[in-house]
Amino acid sequence: MANSTKWDLEKHFDKSKFEEQRKLWKTEVTKFAEKYRKDNSYLKDSKKLLMALEELEELETNYGSTSDEVYYYWLKSQKDQDDPKIKAKFNQIENFSIEISNQLEFFMLDLAKISEEKQKEFLSNEELKKYKHLLKKLFENAKYLLSEKEEIILNLKSQSSYSLWVSMVERLLSKEQREVKGESGESKNRTYEELLSLLKSKDKDIRDGAAKAFNDILENNVNVAEEELNAVLNNKQVNDSLRGLERPDEARHVSDDIDTSVVDTLVKTVEENYDISQKFYKLKAKLLGLQKLEYHERAVEYGNITKEYSYEDSIDLVSKTFKNLDEDFTKIITGFVENGQVDVFPKKGKSGGAFCVHMLKKQPTFILLNHKNKISDVRTIAHEFGHGINNEMMKKKQPSLYFDTPTSTAEVASTFMEDFVMQELLRGADDETRLALLMQKLNEEISTIHRQIACYKFEQELHDAYKNSGHLSKDEIGKLFQKNMAAYMGDFVEQSEGSENWWVYWSHIRRFFYVYSYASGLLISKAMQSMVKKDPKNIEKVKEFLSAGSSESPKDIFLKFGIDISKKSFWEQGLAEIRDLLSETEDLAKKLGKI
Structure with missing residues (x-):
């Protein structure tokens, strides 16, 4: 089944349409914003509110805050963290995304601040039942919201006061290399991610050598990280204070x-x-x-455990386990594997670890691995595919405004699938x-x-x-x-x-x-x-x-x-x-x- 080991981004995104999509995105959001700034009857009339929420859902489905272009360049940046051109392009389109999203700030802010009497009326309205939880959560959290201008300011400053600090330290660490001995006995320059892997070596000399090099990297970056962490702590404290x-x-x-x-x-x-x-x-x-x-x-x-698990063997084992649970699960992961939605092997500059990502409901799920043929890699596949199955199941049942997983439950699907694969390995x-x-x-x-x-x-x-x-x-x-x-x-x-x-x-x-x-x-x-x-x-x-x-x-x-x-x-x-x-x-x- 495993016949594609790299993300096929060109298959899923048409770069030639990015500029046209950007213009359409801006046009549609501006149209919505202008309409409901002029006509705020949705704050008083349930039928008007239903119409407005359905239009907002359409915007969320087609554009959200992450267009195809945003998603494409973010994925590219995870494949090659050292490419400044990709980073620049992503920052550019992300800034555009923030600018567009800011046009919609007023809508939910104004809705959140309606009278308690009107809130109760909307929550009990049968026509608005689909959006009841969205509205309930919005009304409960209204006390933490600021004015429209203040919310826009927080959005605009988020990159310089948080994101750029964090990504700076991540990039500095990803560029570090040290000469250490590996499992083969050869001493050579190894990346930060390779050192993390060697820390788990069964050879104490190798893992101790890797630890010494890893600690040296951290010591080399700790002064910068001190400033970074204090900066983002300050930013959070200010934000929390403003919101009460x-x-x-x-x-x-x-x-x-x-x-x-x-x-x-x-x-x-x-x-x-x-x-x-x-x-x-x-x-x-x-x-x-x-x-x-x-x-x-x-x-x-x-x-x-000397047995190696190739990517193909790992996929077969995971697929078999998932099929025993429910055939729908296997169908979903087959799609990931065959359609270029899984990037499998390590390479210099690639993001370390593993993750599963989705953005808009209409966009494909992508999974990143760093497969090294270890038994632990089998469980990693099960874990990330569990996230992917969660995404695809939500797509089938939920509207775009509910296409999201709360953090508190985000790891349920992944650990559920991973544990059943572990039981298969133990059998x-x-x-x-x-x-x-x-x-x-x-x-x-x-x-x-x-x-x-x-x-x-x-x-x-x-x-x-x-x-x-x-x-x-x-x-x-x-x-x-x-x-x-x-x-x-x-x-x-x-x-x-x-x-x-x-x-x-x-x-x-x-x-x-x-x-x-x-x-x-x-x-x-x-x-x-x-x-x-x-x-x-x-x-x-x-x-x-x-x-x-x-x-x-x-x-x-x-x-x-x-x-x-x-x-x-x-x-x-x-x-x-x-x-x-x-x-x-x-x-x-x-x-x-x-x-």
Whole structure:
């Protein structure tokens, strides 16, 4: 099935039409803006509001804030981060996009500020039922909105006060190289991304050498990162103050349509279960024959799974697993693979890691991988394809105004699919391989839940410390970072020299308070997996969730399936599964005489 390994952007985008599309985009948005600036009867009359929202939806479907041209050049920039011409073109069209989008600011702002009496009338109107959740959320969050001119100013300054700072550090890191020894024994210049991979080497000399080089890169960039982080913290503090947000993480919760109390309960529950991650690292140190793990060794894989998984073999395995769940899933990923929507292999200048991206409902989903034939790459494919399936299921059921996944549930589909692929990998494995795979699974789950919540706690303390001091030195940031990393890692992981700077490359810290969603996503995913294992017919409920988009709040969506994410006991149930998995792994290690 796997017959295309690069994004075929020319197949999906017609560059010759970009200029024409840009003009049409501007014309249609201007027409809408002029119409409803002159006629604000949509604020008083439900029929007029319905007509206006349908026209807005049409604009969102065809243009949104990301035209084909914006999407095309963003994708190009991820393929070649070192090309200044691509970056310049993307910045140019992004500025145009912001300018166009600003013309529509007034519409939702004016609608948000109608009287409570009129709000109740619109929310109870049967003709407006389709848009009820959109309106409810808008009215609830109206208190955080500014005037039209103020909102436009915030939009216009977002690049210089945030985006350009963050992308600067990312670009500086992507250009770094150091000479280190690799698995073949050859010493040569290796990119920042290659060094990250070598940190997981089973050869201690190789991973220690890579860590020394990696720490040198971070030390080389920490002064710039200090200024960058302080700048974006200042920008956020100003924005939050203007909007009347009391907590630094409140903006994330508002954006994600989730109650702060739900996130607080999740964070507290995971923190109370840090002993799981601490025991895991103790077990890993024993299995690796080390008294303690160095900080950079926390992700080193135990065991010797020598089998390589080519991209083609990986796709076949993932496809088979998805087909056993539901044939629709396989049809969707076949489309990705055959239509040039997956970019598979590493190359210099290409974005590291992996991601799945979509923008407008009518635009294709694209997936980026850095496949190296490892067993972990199979799970990465399942994870990113899970996101892709989520996108395509939403496309079929939701209008453009609900074509979105709240952060709090964004990782449910991906971890759901990934876990079923892991079960396929475990099936039939001998005890040695099984132990290695179970350790991999635990490593991933603890990194997804405990590590991300430790990062969330770090962010909370970071923002509070900045608010109190007005500037944080690299040393102050480093101490806060190490404190929170030590809390979840425990006594069997050293906060080694150099680890105080590892916040420099952790990009999620700049996507303020995003990381809780990894933990919430996996724990909710576990509940949905249990449903399907009990009764395979429950896959229909999973498909219903995958199709829901932002049409309801996450809490209400899951209540339909008997999942109450506001209860501490719900989060404890998922953590108990991980505790049981750790006990199973310890028993197997003892059985094999490894500990």
